[in-house]
Amino acid sequence: MTKVDRRVLKSQEAIKKAIVELMAEKNFDDITIRDISDRADVNRGTIYLHYMDKYDLLDKIIEEHISNLRDLCHSASEMTFKEGNYVWFEYFADNHLFFSIMLNTKSAAYFRSRFLDLVVQEYKVEVDVTEGKNQGLSEEVILQFFGAAVVGAVEWWFKNEMPLPPRVMAEQTGVLLDRNF
Amino acid sequence: MTKVDRRVLKSQEAIKKAIVELMAEKNFDDITIRDISDRADVNRGTIYLHYMDKYDLLDKIIEEHISNLRDLCHSASEMTFKEGNYVWFEYFADNHLFFSIMLNTKSAAYFRSRFLDLVVQEYKVEVDVTEGKNQGLSEEVILQFFGAAVVGAVEWWFKNEMPLPPRVMAEQTGVLLDRNF
């Protein structure tokens, strides 16, 4: 893993920030490459050095966030849900512009499904249907049930402009998950 | 005036922002070039592409602000002191980090004198000792008197963490100047 030139990091950061900001202001289809390069204060050609087009750009942003969330999950594998959720909700708050767009606009259904997949996948190691309170239940049903629950709670949080602090959201959802897993 | 490559603008902006931030955190003498390049996220050599050393860098920042204030003054030449001052105090507020450092640390006496010079110079066209309320008074005394008054007021404002909004400061000092010029 050779380290990346700081110039490409800065360019990519500016470009990613620009498109997210623009998505908060207008429809994705109405955003032009020129809009993005203007906002990012970057030459239009620079965008093509890193991304195929605006769809590729958005894809890469989504994949990066999913990947970051997964990494956070794994680095928090020792924690309870309450503690682990706090790491996630802090990440949500840090990137609230991205997440509120992705969970508010209907055009972003793809992100929601990627997000749900991640949650289900990460919770898989936590659930046990061979003994305990979930004995006899279907693992898949439990995962989809609580996966949808968490995604829905996050969705609600952003739709209502984060009415509770991240810590509280993490605690509340954490209690609900710890009680059921 | 051929336009400047956006890369040099971005580099210079990052570098200037970095040193101002650092001056808010530690003594100017203790700031190294490496500190600045790290903070600016720029190669150390890049600083030398634009500035001789950190003293030259600070000089250029000061000159730029003085020049901007002068430009604002001239573009506001039609206004009363009350209106014109508002433009200045908005600029102060926009760059409050720079000005509060420059008017708080004793090491920045040079800036204070540059600032006073500017104020005196710009007020020169406003004062009239041939007739009116200032008839018979020394132009130089009036300029130094009210120049020091304005600089002092600004200094107080920053020393006390801008306890009044820019608009109010502009109005109050504007009234005092309009009454006397």
Add this chain to the structure above:
DNA sequence: TGCGATGTGTTGATTAATCAACAAACCATC
């Protein structure tokens, strides 16, 4: 249908920034 305006994706030449390396200066500490 045609036309101007705008957006797209790519090109080649140029410029700025990067990085690693260097010698010299400085500074504290032994």
Add this chain to the structure above:
DNA sequence: GATGGTTTGTTGATTAATCAACACATCGCA
């Protein structure tokens, strides 16, 4: 006053970003 560690200012080679220009596609409107 020698020593090791840090800062400084500069270097040459390399890489990334810039800019202007291009052909082509798309779209609204006459």
